[in-house]
Amino acid sequence: MTDISGILKASFAKSESWREKELAATIKSLTKVPELMIDWDKDDGETWVRILTNGKVIAYIAVVIPIIVVISDYVKTILISINEQDCFVIEVEDFDSKTYSIEVVLIPVIEEVFRREWSAHIKPETFSINDFWWTTV
DSSP states (O other), X not given: OEEOHHHHHHHHHTHXXXXXXXXXXXXXXXXXXXTOEEEOOGGGTOSEEEEEETTEEEEEEESSSSEEEEEXXXXXXXXXXXXXXXXXXXXXXXXSOOOEEXXXXXXHHHHHHHTXXXXXXXXXXXXXXXXXXHHHO
């Protein structure tokens, strides 16, 4: 089990500068990579940007905190295009394995930061990255 509480806490502290400047720079850099497609409904208030290649999601970029979650096979592709010092990168084998956890006390903070209610169907002691994305998007 991988506890991502520490990364979340650290990212909360950098959230203001991320939203204002670094997020825009990161997305702009990734649009220059021909094989990548950016999927983000900003006007609908989505809190995650999806990065796809050949129709497959390979990375999620949080809009409200400086976190990028990327499939291991695509880490080099993503990291070449961004300033890794501006964000926290979580490298994963896939988005569906329920191998992640957070401290329960972080749920109210996550709800406030993402402005979404944590789903009662997602257990904080065992969830997948897709679960986390779904409850916070």
